[in-house]
Amino acid sequence: MTSQTDSATPLAAARALLRTAPVVDGHNDLPWAMREQAGYDLGALDLAADQSDRLHTDLARLAEGGVGAQFWSVYVPASLAGDHAVSATLEQIDFVHALVERYPDRLRLARTAADMEAARAEGRIASLMGAEGGHSIDCSLATLRALYELGVRYLTLTHNDNVPWADSATDEPVAGGLTRFGEEVVREMNRLGMLVDLSHVSADTMRDALRVTEAPVVFSHSSSRTVCDHPRNIPDDVLAQLPANGGVAMATFVPKFILPAAIEWTRAADENMRAHGFDPLDTTPPAMERQRAFEAANPRPIATPATVADHLDHMREVAGIDHIGIGGDFDGTAFLPDGLDSVAGYPNLVAELLGRHWSEADLSKLTWHNAVRVLHDAESVATSLRASRRPSIATIAQLDGDA
Numbered sequence: 001m002t003s004q005t006d007s008a009t010p011l012a013a014a015r016a017l018l019r020t021a022p023v024v025d026g027h028n029d030l031p032w033a034m035r036e037q038a039g040y041d042l043g044a045l046d047l048a049a050d051q052s053d054r055l056h057t058d059l060a061r062l063a064e065g066g067v068g069a070q071f072w073s074v075y076v077p078a079s080l081a082g083d084h085a086v087s088a089t090l091e092q093i094d095f096v097h098a099l100v101e102r103y104p105d106r107l108r109l110a111r112t113a114a115d116m117e118a119a120r121a122e123g124r125i126a127s128l129m130g131a132e133g134g135h136s137i138d139c140s141l142a143t144l145r146a147l148y149e150l151g152v153r154y155l156t157l158t159h160n161d162n163v164p165w166a167d168s169a170t171d172e173p174v175a176g177g178l179t180r181f182g183e184e185v186v187r188e189m190n191r192l193g194m195l196v197d198l199s200h201v202s203a204d205t206m207r208d209a210l211r212v213t214e215a216p217v218v219f220s221h222s223s224s225r226t227v228c229d230h231p232r233n234i235p236d237d238v239l240a241q242l243p244a245n246g247g248v249a250m251a252t253f254v255p256k257f258i259l260p261a262a263i264e265w266t267r268a269a270d271e272n273m274r275a276h277g278f279d280p281l282d283t284t285p286p287a288m289e290r291q292r293a294f295e296a297a298n299p300r301p302i303a304t305p306a307t308v309a310d311h312l313d314h315m316r317e318v319a320g321i322d323h324i325g326i327g328g329d330f331d332g333t334a335f336l337p338d339g340l341d342s343v344a345g346y347p348n349l350v351a352e353l354l355g356r357h358w359s360e361a362d363l364s365k366l367t368w369h370n371a372v373r374v375l376h377d378a379e380s381v382a383t384s385l386r387a388s389r390r391p392s393i394a395t396i397a398q399l400d401g402d403a
Contacts, residue, residue, distance in 0.1 A: 022068025026327030
C-alpha cells in the first residue's frame with residue numbers, strides 16, 4: 001500500500017499531516033508586539049486581516065501554517081520591575097483574553113490538555129499563555145498563583161537578566177543556578193500544574209530545576225547547544241535528562257540561536273540598534289526600518305528550515321522523539337529563517353523533516369502529541385501534590401535572607 005507521504009510532494013504531505021496533528025507552538029510574542037504597535041487595539045491592527053507588513057502572525061497565516069495550539073507569551077521586559085512588571089504582565093494577560101473573545105470562531109482559551117484537544121476537535125486554535133521571566137511574579141508565590149488562576153500555564157524562570165532567585169543564560173551568574181527560594185518557586189509551580197520553562201536560564205539553573213522538579217519541564221523556545229554554541233541553547237547533558245523527567249524541548253527559529261554564523265552578525269546588528277536609540281528586541285516599524293538598513297549594508301547569514309531540522313535531528317538523537325517540539329518565537333525577533341518567516345511556514349519545516357525520512361508518527365509527536373502530553377502530565381502531578389501540600393507562603397527573605 002502506498003502511503004500519503006509516498007504519493008504526495010513533501011509539502012503537500014506536510015500540510016495533510018498538520019490537518020490531523022497540528023502544530024503546538026511553545027512561544028509567540030504577539031501580545032507584546034500588539035502593545036508596542038497598537039496599544040492592544042485590535043481594531044487598529046485587526047488580526048483577521050493580512051498583517052504581513054507589520055507582524056509575523058495573523059489568523060489566516062496561522063491557518064495556513066497548520067497551527068492548532070499556541071502558547072502566547074505574556075512577556076514583559078526586565079526593565080520593568082516590581083509592581084510595574086506585575087501590572088504589565090496582567091495587561092498582557094488581559095490582551096490574550098480580549099484576543100480570544102474577539103475571534104471566538106477561530107480561537108479558544110485553553111487551560112488544560114483536555115481544552116487543547118477540544119479546540120482541535122472544533123477546528124479552533126487552542127490559546128494558552130506563558131509568562132516569560134520570573135520578574136513577572138516579583139518574588140511572590142501568591143502572585144505566581146494569581147497568574148495561574150488567570151490562565152498562565154508556564155513561567156520561564158528568567159528572561160535575559162538574572163532574577164534574585166535564578167540565573168539567566170545571558171547574564172553573569174550570581175546564584176549558581178537556583179537559590180532556595182528559586183527551588184520553592186519550582187515546587188509551587190509543580191503543585192499548581194504550571195509548567196517550569198527552562199528557556200533563557202543558565203545551564204546550572206536548568207540542572208537545578210531538573211533536580212528539584214516533580215513534574216515534566218519544558219523549554220518553550222530553545223535549540224541544541226551542540227549544533228549552535230549559544231548560551232540560550234540546551235547542552236546535551238540536559239537534553240539527556242528529559243526522558244527521565246518527561247519534559248519537552250521546543251526548538252526555536254531565531255537565527256542567532258540556530259546558525260553559528262549568525263551569532264556575530266546579530267551582535268553587530270544589536271550594537272547598531274543601541275547606537276540609534278533602539279532596543280535590539282524592538283520590532284516596531286521604525287526599529288525594523290533601522291534593522292533593514294543595517295542588513296542592506298551588511299548582508300546577514302541566512303538560516304533555512306534545514307537549519308532548524310539539523311537541531312531537531314540532534315535533539316531527537318539525544319532526548320528521544322517523545323521529548324521534542326517547536327517554539328518559533330514569532331513576533332519576538334527581528335529576523336527569521338527563509339521559509340520560516342511567519343507562522344505560515346511550519347509546513348516547510350515538516351516537509352524538510354519528511355525529506356529526512358521522519359515518519360508521520362514521529363512528526364505527529366513533534367507537532368502535537370508531545371506538548372499535549374507534557375501539560376497533561378503536569379496536571380496529573382499537581383492533582384497528587386495538592387492532596388498533600390498546602391500553598392507555600394515562604395518568602396525570599398525567609399529562604400535566601402535579606403541579601
